[in-house]
Amino acid sequence: MKKQEVDAIIRDTINKVLVLHFGHASDPLCLQLNDVLSKSAQEVSKFANVALVDIDSVEIQVYVKYFDITFIPSTIFFFNAHHKKMDSGTADHTKWVGAFHKKQDFNDVAERQYKGAMKSKLIVSCLLPPERIPKYQLLYKDV
Template sequence: MGSIVLPHLNTGWHVDQAILSETERVVAIRFGRDHDPECMRQDEVLYRIADRVKNFCVIYVCDIDQVPDFNQMYGQLLTALELYDPCTIMFFYRNKHMLCDYGTGNNNKLNFVLEDKQELIDIIETVYKGAKKGRGLVVSPKDYSTRYRY
């Protein structure tokens, strides 16, 4: 099971520290509920790619039910990012939220399950390369507008 092996951020402070402390790599955080079927599927993919992206990305999971102070600390962020999807991946670089245009109309987060390992690696790599160049918004290597309708 992926989420058992991926490092968990159990408090708002841990989320904060994960985002603040990493200076060279992208921080990818999967927000959601560990027991949610979508999260379980996504975590499995994240677990399978973690070793392949470890030089430029660190992956965490955060169960929003297990983080009591999360809404307190991140209330504004949650409101701004509408973190109510069953499963959401957000990217950060040097304490900055990274935006990615997936073609879905939502650049704040990846809010659909991506089961293709290489596609997810490509997105993370694109976010990393853009972040290194100082970009706050990158365009996903693939357009997901036709595949994922909302």
């Protein structure tokens, strides 16, 4: 996917959650997440669109830097071109880092984002149990 395509899908997805999955085409964890997302796409299609973005694309690096995508896979949510956040008990509320363990986990997160967006919430709480939320440590450059 090219930058112009990502720009267009963010701009043109109206009244639905846009799920942008940033990852590598060959990474096993990304492939697991791709599988979960593809199985869920039909079920969430009434309130969400899913798009896969290969972070190896040179054109996409502007998004990689802007969203500080240092861990792969990372999933970012939008609603009507606005970046949506989620408090999942991790240090970063701007994106979901890692894969979803089950299809239902993704469906629940996407639906939570949609319901929060419909109530004009800027950030929603993740309802998944802590054991199903990927854990990672943030690394800061030059600190």
